[in-house]
Amino acid sequence: MTATANLAARLGGAVGAEHMIAAEEELAAYAVDGFVPGAVVRPTSAEGAVEAVRFAVAEKLGLLPLGSRSKCEIGMAPSRYDVALDMTGVREIAHYDAGDLTLSVDAGMPLRELEIFLKRHGQFLPLAVPCFESTTAGGVIASGIDSALRMQYGTARDFLIGAEFVDGTGQLCKSGGRVVKNVTGYDLHKLLIGSLGTLGAITRVNFRTFPLPATSGGHVASFANCEGALSYKRSVEKAGLPLGNLEVLSPEVSRMIRAILQKCEASVPGALERKEWHVYSSYEGNEPVVQRISRDLERIAREAGAAHSEILEPAADDSLGGMLREAYEWLRWAGPATVICRLALPEVTPGILTKLSGFMDGELVRGAFLVRAMGTVYFAAVAEEVTEAAAVAFAKIALGAKWVAAANNGHASLLHAPTEVKSKLALAPESEKEFAFQQRIKLAFDPSSVFAPGRIVGGL
Amino acid sequence: MKSLLGARNVLDQTEDLILYEYDGSVEKARPDLVVFPHTTEEVSRVVKLALRYEVPVVGRGAGTGLSGGALARGGGVMIVFARMNKILEVDTDNCRAVVQPGVVNLDLTREVEHAGLYFAPDPSSAKSCTIGGNVAENAGGPHTLAYGVTANHVAALELVLPDGEIVRVGSRHGDVRGYDLCGLFVGSEGTLALVTEITVKLSRKAEAVKTLLAIFETIDHASQAVVEITARGITPAACEMLDGWTLRVVEDYIHAGFPRDSGAVLLLEVEGLREGVEGQAAAIEEVCRTCRAREVRVAKDERERDLLWKGRKNAFGALGRLAPSNYVLDGVIPRSKLPQALQRIRGIGEKFGFHVGNIFHAGDGNLHPIVLYDPRNQEQFEKAIAASHEIVRACVELGGALTGEHGVGMEKNELMTLSFSEADLALMLRVHDAMNPDSSLNPGKIFPLSKGCGEIRIKKKAGDMNA
Numbered sequence: 063m064t065a066t067a068n069l070a071a072r073l074g075g076a077v078g079a080e081h082m083i084a085a086e087e088e089l090a091a092y093a094v095d096g097f098v099p100g101a102v103v104r105p106t107s108a109e110g111a112v113e114a115v116r117f118a119v120a121e122k123l124g125l126l127p128l129g130s131r132s133k134c135e136i137g138m139a140p141s142r143y144d145v146a147l148d149m150t151g152v153r154e155i156a157h158y159d160a161g162d163l164t165l166s167v168d169a170g171m172p173l174r175e176l177e178i179f180l181k182r183h184g185q186f187l188p189l190a191v192p193c194f195e196s197t198t199a200g201g202v203i204a205s206g207i208d209s210a211l212r213m214q215y216g217t218a219r220d221f222l223i224g225a226e227f228v229d230g231t232g233q234l235c236k237s238g239g240r241v242v243k244n245v246t247g248y249d250l251h252k253l254l255i256g257s258l259g260t261l262g263a264i265t266r267v268n269f270r271t272f273p274l275p276a277t278s279g280g281h282v283a284s285f286a287n288c289e290g291a292l293s294y295k296r297s298v299e300k301a302g303l304p305l306g307n308l309e310v311l312s313p314e315v316s317r318m319i320r321a322i323l324q325k326c327e328a329s330v331p332g333a334l335e336r337k338e339w340h341v342y343s344s345y346e347g348n349e350p351v352v353q354r355i356s357r358d359l360e361r362i363a364r365e366a367g368a369a370h371s372e373i374l375e376p377a378a379d380d381s382l383g384g385m386l387r388e389a390y391e392w393l394r395w396a397g398p399a400t401v402i403c404r405l406a407l408p409e410v411t412p413g414i415l416t417k418l419s420g421f422m423d424g425e426l427v428r429g430a431f432l433v434r435a436m437g438t439v440y441f442a443a444v445a446e447e448v449t450e451a452a453a454v455a456f457a458k459i460a461l462g463a464k465w466v467a468a469a470n471n472g473h474a475s476l477l478h479a480p481t482e483v484k485s486k487l488a489l490a491p492e493s494e495k496e497f498a499f500q501q502r503i504k505l506a507f508d509p510s511s512v513f514a515p516g517r518i519v520g521g522l
Numbered sequence: 523m524k525s526l527l528g529a530r531n532v533l534d535q536t537e538d539l540i541l542y543e544y545d546g547s548v549e550k551a552r553p554d555l556v557v558f559p560h561t562t563e564e565v566s567r568v569v570k571l572a573l574r575y576e577v578p579v580v581g582r583g584a585g586t587g588l589s590g591g592a593l594a595r596g597g598g599v600m601i602v603f604a605r606m607n608k609i610l611e612v613d614t615d616n617c618r619a620v621v622q623p624g625v626v627n628l629d630l631t632r633e634v635e636h637a638g639l640y641f642a643p644d645p646s647s648a649k650s651c652t653i654g655g656n657v658a659e660n661a662g663g664p665h666t667l668a669y670g671v672t673a674n675h676v677a678a679l680e681l682v683l684p685d686g687e688i689v690r691v692g693s694r695h696g697d698v699r700g701y702d703l704c705g706l707f708v709g710s711e712g713t714l715a716l717v718t719e720i721t722v723k724l725s726r727k728a729e730a731v732k733t734l735l736a737i738f739e740t741i742d743h744a745s746q747a748v749v750e751i752t753a754r755g756i757t758p759a760a761c762e763m764l765d766g767w768t769l770r771v772v773e774d775y776i777h778a779g780f781p782r783d784s785g786a787v788l789l790l791e792v793e794g795l796r797e798g799v800e801g802q803a804a805a806i807e808e809v810c811r812t813c814r815a816r817e818v819r820v821a822k823d824e825r826e827r828d829l830l831w832k833g834r835k836n837a838f839g840a841l842g843r844l845a846p847s848n849y850v851l852d853g854v855i856p857r858s859k860l861p862q863a864l865q866r867i868r869g870i871g872e873k874f875g876f877h878v879g880n881i882f883h884a885g886d887g888n889l890h891p892i893v894l895y896d897p898r899n900q901e902q903f904e905k906a907i908a909a910s911h912e913i914v915r916a917c918v919e920l921g922g923a924l925t926g927e928h929g930v931g932m933e934k935n936e937l938m939t940l941s942f943s944e945a946d947l948a949l950m951l952r953v954h955d956a957m958n959p960d961s962s963l964n965p966g967k968i969f970p971l972s973k974g975c976g977e978i979r980i981k982k983k984a985g986d987m988n989a
Contacts, residue, residue, distance in 0.1 A: 159921075161753040161858030162887070184755060208697070217697075219705055220674050233945035241854045243671065243886040244923040245660045245709050246930060246941055247968065248950045252673075252705030256698070273755025296615075302638070302726035304794060350797035406697035409616050437616070437695045473699045492699060495689045500700045502956040507949065518700050 095139035129201025132193035141516030169200025188215035206256020230508025275346035280379030397444035421462030583655030589931030623654020660709030662927035761885025778833025853917035
């Protein structure tokens with residue numbers, strides 16, 4: 063018996079053979095950064111997840127909890143990955159109180175199904191995240207990916223009200239609760255956001271839900287250069303309009319979006335035909351509110367000297383809004399090889415974007431920017447070929463993004479990069495002290511380091 | 523300590539120390555020493571010195587807390603942040619401010635309102651409570667219904683750890699690298715670290731505000747209106763309830779214009795764009811009328827609006843005229859269960875022989891039943907505590923939580939097992955021990971002491987700390 067078959071057989075003994083996936087071709091689908099696990103467990107209950115974790119702890123194995131695996135490349139490669147814990151089989155709605163706008167749902171529930179369910183009650187979860195079709199409720203929390211609607215609704219931190227998870231001692235734990243206001247005990251569930259599976263296996267998440275808006279609107283203003291676009295964005299922010307999203311698209315991003323929409327025969331906003339910088343706003347409310355915001359945006363665009371200003375038709379707004387929600391997804395497939403960095407900055411200036419562009423070797427890679435409201439920058443670089451030179455150029459870009467962010471009082475993270483690039487990057491934590499602090503948290507949750515060690519920069 | 527901070531910044535005489543044995547709760551515990559540092563470095567040095575003498579340390583803002591969070595349960599050194607009260611930086615362009623922990627909540631709003639900004643968390647004690655205290659307790663307030671509690675408005679923190687080390691967590695942007703330590707520290711009730719600097723997010727003032735007073739014959743009708751408003755997906759900026767008994771007491775004292783003959787009122791506020799506010803106010807009015815509101819008044823001007831809010835915010839003070847002391851409870855229930863919860867509270871009050879008043883954040887299900895008692899009457903005091911435990915238990919049974927904004931502190935630590943299993947508490951305790959291994963910081967809070975799991979380890983060495 064091979065070591066892999068042996069592991070699968072013993073694990074099957076602990077969790078039930080019917081919950082095991084052991085065929086080699088199936089295991090390959092669970093690879094993370096080139097590492098293929100020795101076995102996959104797909105439990106159908108939280109108790110099944112508990113058994114799997116206990117087995118891994120006893121056998122000193124590395125275990126990585128996963129949802130639909132759409133974003134498991136975020137983070138560094140795991141240093142030990144023996145068992146994949148596939149949570150997609152744990153997918154019930156545990157509790158829903160429509161009158162209280164609270165929801166408790168198993169980790170494996172796909173967001174799309176949840177959306178359909180909530181829509182029947184006139185509600186929704188403001189998690190407009192990439193790979194929406196497949197992303198699970200647990201995965202969206204563990205990945206920490208940000209939502210295109212954060213300007214209005216905040217991040218998951220603002221509406222995740224509780225969670226249940228298996229900790230590194232194999233115990234099913236919970237924090238928070240099912241009510242919208244609660245300060246009982248430590249908010250451990252907030253630590254799970256963006257933890258990349260390194261603190262525990264999320265089995266259930268509790269959310270505050272929101273009423274679906276009556277109607278929505280979208281607007282695009284176009285500018286000859288990024289100075290104009292960023293200055294307009296600033297004016298819009300200062301106007302205090304209740305926008306859902308506010309995003310600046312570099313000409314390259316607009317070109318990519320146009321190409322994809324045309325290929326899908328979807329409605330393309332006319333403005334995107336222009337080779338300029340575009341600023342997209344989306345908003346919602348009742349009809350008078352939507353009309354008022356459209357009017358104000360047209361006025362602000364005019365005052366900012368926009369080359370073009372356009373209130374989007376609903377179909378065009380839907381397709382552009384959808385593309386921006388999915389930006390991470392299509393950016394990473396925009397060429398044979400791509401790198402996506404995400405910068406979180408107190409303020410985005412044209413100087414910062416120029417500096418970032420400076421790290422790109424125009425011969426090898428082309429770059430694209432997406433500047434989301436509140437200082438979030440998606441910076442993508444695309445190469446036409448995966449060569450050694452391209453890998454070196456990518457590494458330079460990733461380190462450059464980190465440097466630029468730090469120099470501007472912010473920080474950067476690497477959302478996507480070819481495995482060979484990641485292995486070239488010896489990323490060190492930005493603050494030793496903060497890292498030491500994080501290590502203590504990791505140890506409290508996971509004393510024997512069973513959960514996906516190495517995924518967080520620095521080796522947590 | 524005196525050589526470290528100067529004699530003017532240290533209190534060690536009993537007559538001074540007794541002023542610090544209280545906070546807003548019914549609890550009492552006296553520190554051995556009270557110190558007033560001016561800088562983060564001084565806080566760090568105080569903590570290191572206390573560590574050397576193995577005495578506990580507790581941080582304190584204005585002492586307005588209602589769960590005993592800022593009391594020195596294990597004696598030791600109390601660090602009062604009153605003199606670390608500077609607003610260090612305001613960045614109106616990017617809606618950020620950096621403040622010291624002793625800055626009074628409302629002072630920050632006053633400092634930034636010229637730019638159309640404000641600090642959203644608005645506890646009733648906003649005129650005196652400090653932002654450091656708000657962070658420790660994850661404070662709420664009437665407007666958290668729409669804008670969220672303190673945690674939603676904190677981007678970064680500077681902390682002094684129990685070993686005196688200074689660490690920064692979070693980022694000015696608000697997003698984190700690695701684990702969300704900022705999210706963990708906000709609301710940890712001073713049991714993991716002392717907060718010495720806070721980067722807060724400022725909010726933009728809405729262009730239009732409408733304040734409504736809906737008047738009902740019975741509290742059941744009023745609570746049904748809250749259930750309906752919530753279920754219809756209307757999110758007012760605030761939705762507060764005062765029951766008839768309470769509002770009569772308040773009216774006698776403040777003359778806010780509350781109708782003395784009604785069973786309950788809802789104080790509602792809608793904010794946003796002018797076009798949206800009109801529609802929301804109309805929808806709320808319609809729901810209230812459907813739920814048999816006798817009258818729905820709209821505040822005509824700023825003065826009338828301020829008066830209504832004055833009535834709400836000073837209600838607890840008004841009740842002080844009726845009895846030597848009052849015990850403000852804090853529990854949360856799912857909003858759909860509001861009528862049942864109020865009925866159960868009434869029943870529990872009757873059982874213990876108290877009239878229980880209700881002034882609370884109805885819109886987010888955050889109850890504040892209020893029990894009037896005389897603390898000199900031991901039997902009455904014990905009954906008040908027993909009634910409060912039963913009310914909290916009822917909240918949990920209805921699917922709610924032990925505390926919505928006051929914190930666990932030393933008021934509810936023994937009740938934690940109502941909401942959390944042994945495994946839940948064991949993990950929370952491991953997180954506690956990872957940061958505060960000797961429980962030298964704010965001992966005896968949050969965790970139950972009776973079950974061994976949260977045993978307070980207070981090592982107290984004989985010796986003169988004034989040396």
